[in-house]
Every structure is written in structure tokens, then in C-alpha cells.
Amino acid sequence: MAGISRAERARRQALLEQGLKECTKCQKALPVAEFNRDKARWDGLDPHCRGCRNSYKAANRETLAEYSREYYAENQERCQRLTREYLRGRRAEDPLFARLRTAASKARRLGNHVESFTSEDLIHSWRGQGIDPAKCIYCDSPFEQIDHVRPITLGGPHIPENLIPSCAACNSEKRDKPLIDFLADRAEAEDTEPHPAVGRYVTTWEPTEADKETAA
């Protein structure tokens, strides 16, 4: 209760003892129930009575609405900024994150089946099949891209079971080729054995005749 005299303070306390408080706006002594609570105040009460608060709100409805619109707009910008910062951070610490997001939105645009899973889920699934997430499954070069074994353009679903780690060169060479043709070409050219985990993908995700017609 800074800034008021000892006498004024005594007067207010005497009023409070009778269950009354003087509104600093309309100057009326009213029952304390007429005041909103305000923990920050010495008596735990709003200095203005509810009546005064309500008429202020009524008189300033437009201004208050405008204020809350501005507040929202500013906050929206802040939220968007925080989201951008979050995504930037995730991309930096998790190289799969951005690739998965891009692939999922492409698959969704094409109307393909999209499951929601994290990079950790995918890595776990790869490790479970003996696939090294840091290497291209076709040539052992460092991981660069996610290959949709059954291509997204051929209706391939965006699910962990349809994804394998690839390098950019292999991914672009494979493109929309059925996996079995790609592997056959590879084996012929380089006399290499495909990674044992690839076999499962060959049987699971060969394009159907309908897929081939759609892609043609």
C-alpha cells in the first residue's frame, strides 16, 4: 500500500472490517463481493468494482476486440516462427526427418496410402532387417535418399515397409523401374549380390499391371 497516508490506510481497513471496499473508479463503498479477486493487490481485490469493469468493457468492446485480434496475429507469427525454428533444428539433428516429411507430402498429394511414423521407427525397422541406415542398400555408399521400393508414382505407400536407404545415384538409376529389373541390371553389370533384406521387398512391392499402365 505505497503512496497513501497512514490515515487513509486505517480508513480502508476499517471499511474492509465491515465487509466493504471503496471503488477507485466510481468512489462508491460496496460489498467486497462486488470486486473481482486480484492476488497482486494488498487486499487481494481489484481496485475497480465489477460494475465499473463491465461498463468499461461495454464502452470499449471494439477496442478490446481489436486488441485481441492484434494479439492473435502477433502470436500466430510467433507460433509460426517457433515451428520454423523447430523444423530447422530437427533437420540439423536428424537427416531423415526432412526427407520423410517431403516424401509423405508427395505421397499424400498423389492419394497414396501414408502412415505416420518417426525416423526412429524407420531406423528401428531397418536395423531389425539387418539394414544399415547409414548406407545405400544397393551399393554401400553413404545414405543420401529414401527410396520408395514400390515408387510413389506407381501408387507406392509411404510406410516403413516400402522404404529403404539409398544413395542419390542408385535412387535415380532405379527411378520407376521395378526393383527386380533394377537388381537384374545391376547384377549383370557389376556381378554383385543384392543385400539379403532386398529380397523381401521384391516380393512385396512389385508393381501390378494396373500400376504400369498408370505410370505409362
Ligand SMILES: [Zn+2]
Ligand atoms: Zn465502481
Ligand SMILES: [Zn+2]
Ligand atoms: Zn547406392
